[in-house]
Amino acid sequence: MTTVIDALVRPEIQAIPAYRVAAADGMIKLDAMENPYGWPDELKAEWLETLRGLDLNRYPDPNGEALHTALRETMGIGPEFELLLGNGSDELIQMLAMTVGGPGRRLLSLDPGFVMYRQIAQCAGMEYVGVPLRADFAIDLPAVLAAIERERPALIFLAYPNNPTGNRFDSEDMVRIIEAAPGLVVVDEAYAPFTDTSFLGLLGDWPNLLVMRTVSKMGLAGLRLGYLVGPRDWLAQIDKTRLPYNINVLTQVSAVFALRHKALFDAQTRAIREERARLFAALATLDGLHPYPSEANFILVRTPRGRAGSLFSALCERGVLVKNLDGSDPALADCLRITVGTPEENAALVDALRSALCASG
């Protein structure tokens, strides 16, 4: 059996681990950049009412027309651009890789960056080219331009702001990359709700620029809905890689409902931004911790040398789950990534970190 597996499974698939998510039952969950706030009871009741009339025996609207309209209206996307929906933006990354991938094709991004760019490149049979960021996590422009020249990538992802570092790259550097790229450049704005600038307004300035967004971080991670915006000719091609009915009935109806209440999510994301500033200040006062400034809903923290693993475990024992990034990239040695939670959750995290630092110090 093993030999059949060895013989048939592509070596690049055998070489990678599956994407695993840590068990979080009963824990304060600060590991996955979710919005910690739920909905008021009345809104939940209203939402459940909208589901009452649904039938599940039929396939969903294949094109998600109502959802397209709702997204265009709430996000201000004009008729000159096409919109493509994905089962999370993860699925859109996969569709993009399937569209331009193949032997000899390369996907370029910046490291440390979002892990799925590499993972999906490998699954789609593309070679991943990761260009290291500078020590301050800014773009190393000469290195990126040289890599573009050398590797001629078919696809480039720039996360704006970047995960897991939390910073927003210099937009002039990004423009230089878009102009130098021989292929598509996707600006991944998963964390758009937590920052003030966007490339959406620049769509159309370059024929190879696409913008990708998700509703996950604004407070709808459970729906699994991402969207890609860009020129019609590109999106018409990418649409061919989309599986039929990829956005299920419940997601379509629930997202349309939620977008009608966008003001609630705007208020929640504002609260998270304010809480981010308070959490940053609290982390900065803890001895030996170095939090990096963030434009997203998480904060990357460098811990004292060699202690990320024991601090992570100590936090788990105290019921707080964060992400341990130590060992995932040379630039992330000793780093933890902490999602901004509610004021109570953040206070519990800071208390737990303080005592863990004392205990293991």
Ligand code: PMP
């Ligand atoms: N892009 C970035 C930069 C991310 O950090 C994430 C999630 N962690 C995603 C895309 C994927 O988001 P989703 O699939 O939930 O839409």
